[in-house]
Amino acid sequence: xxxxxxxxxxxxxxxxxxxxxxxxxxxxxxxxxxxxxxxxxxxxxxxxxxxxxxxxxxxxxxxxxxxxxxxxxxxxxxxxxxxxxxxxxxxxxxxxxxxxxxxxxxxxxxxxxxxxxxxxxxxxxxxxxxxxxxxxxxxxxxxxxxxxxxxxxxxxxxxxxxxxxxxxxxxxxx
Amino acid sequence: xxxxxxxxxxxxxxxxxxxxxxxxxxxxxxxxxxxxxxxxxxxxxxxxxxxx
Numbered sequence: 069x070x071x072x073x074x075x076x077x078x079x080x081x082x083x084x085x086x087x088x089x090x091x092x093x094x095x096x097x098x099x100x101x102x103x104x105x106x107x108x109x110x111x112x113x114x115x116x117x118x119x120x121x122x123x124x125x126x127x128x129x130x131x132x133x134x135x136x137x138x139x140x141x142x143x144x145x146x147x148x149x150x151x152x153x154x155x156x157x158x159x160x161x162x163x164x165x166x167x168x169x170x171x172x173x174x175x176x177x178x179x180x181x182x183x184x185x186x187x188x189x190x191x192x193x194x195x196x197x198x199x200x201x202x203x204x205x206x207x208x209x210x211x212x213x214x215x216x217x218x219x220x221x222x223x224x225x226x227x228x229x230x231x232x233x234x235x236x237x238x239x240x241x242x
Numbered sequence: 243x244x245x246x247x248x249x250x251x252x253x254x255x256x257x258x259x260x261x262x263x264x265x266x267x268x269x270x271x272x273x274x275x276x277x278x279x280x281x282x283x284x285x286x287x288x289x290x291x292x293x294x
Contacts, residue, residue: 069261094264101252102260104267149268174258208253 069094071147072108073178075132084127086113089168089181091154091189096201098171098180099210107143107150111165111181114155123155160188160223184216191220191228203236 079085089095092109114123129137132144143150156162164185171180181189187205190198205211220229243251252263 069265094261097260097264098257099253101249102263102267104271105264106268106271171257173261180257208249210253 069108069147069149070174070176072149072151073173073176075135075137075146076110076112077177079128079131082131083115084131086115087165087168087179088112089165089179091164091181091186093201095181095186096205098169099183099186100201100204100208103204107152109152109154111154111156111161113162113165125153125155128153158223160185160192160219160225163219163222164189182215183211184219187211187216188219188223188225191225191232192223194228199232199236202232206237 076085076088080088089111090098090108091111092107093103093105094108097103097105112128114125114127116123129139129144132146133139137144137146139145140150143152145151154161156165164181167185168179168181171178183205187202190201217226217229220226252260255263
């Protein structure tokens with residue numbers, strides 16, 4: 069997986085992408101015990117020209133296909149891993165990328181979403197596996213409650229969080 | 243070691259070490275998928291259910 073981050077960092081250096089952050093199960097692994105996953109989610113901001121409304125992932129695909137990547141549906145396979153590049157869909161995704169935490173994988177710089185943003189995105193996505201991941205974060209005390217509530221408030225997710233609490237935590241989680 | 247202790251120990255590993263574990267887990271999942279073992283196990287479970 070190290071080679072994936074090397075390639076992404078090179079794309080950042082050459083200006084093909086702006087900031088990026090690892091999300092999904094691989095991002096969660098930064099905070100939790102590793103759990104099996106088959107793909108890597110990379111949230112990425114893309115430079116836009118004045119007046120440009122739509123963003124295109126074509127420069128990313130062109131760059132990576134020229135360096136041995138292969139296409140597989142919506143994924144590009146790098147270093148044996150299907151990688152999905154996701155431009156921010158809303159203000160929550162954008163904030164998650166902007167406020168990502170710098171770390172490294174075997175000496176290669178990379179960035180991971182904060183635990184609170186990963187939880188907020190999982191809550192918004194709302195599949196059973198996302199709810200399970202939120203419970204893992206809570207069970208391992210991997211989230212800061214105050215930070216999480218401020219993220220949830222900023223992105224209008226409080227009522228969804230209250231539903232989640234009622235369903236899985238038997239009321240308010242303190 | 244309890245399940246919770248194991249989880250805590252795994253969670254405290256460095257990101258690099260965790261990524262190596264992810265790679266091993268993935269290789270194992272792919273090997274199981276390629277061998278058809280999962281399908282066979284699922285079929286056996288179904289057959290047993292029908293018998294029972």
